[in-house]
Amino acid sequence: MEDEGKYRATLACDGRYTxxxxxxxxxxxxTSRALLRYIEVKEWDKGYLVVTAEYDGAAAPVEEYIDLVPILQDLYYDPQAFLGPIREVLVA
Structure with missing residues (x-):
């Protein structure tokens, strides 16, 4: 049986950081100071995330979009090498 965990990434927020x-x-x-937590990852597409997030002061959860490719490039990572093996992203 294949170890699915080695193809899984996690997303979390802690204060002002994701x-x-x-x-x-x-x-x-x-990230925004108003971000309280990520609720769910709705879509994962090779570095592009669609997530549902909860914000302080918002009446309902908000759909948010995160593009990891430019973030990784700014950190001198090879986005294809880092993101390529990921098949699933979960909220931590």
Whole structure:
């Protein structure tokens, strides 16, 4: 049986930062101060995420879009090498 966990990444928020973890690597980037939590990852497409998030002061959850490719490029990562093996992203 194939170990599905090795193809899974996680998304989380902690204060003003979002973290994206895959394997032994975690990238962090700033997000809105009003972001309380990510509720669900609705779509994963090779570095592009569609998520549902909860914000302080918002009456209902908000659909949000995150593009990891430019973030990884700014950190001198090879986006294809880092993101290629990922098949699933879950909220941590």
């Amino acid at each position: 973290s994206f973890t895959f394997g032994d690597r975690t990238i962090r980037f700033r």
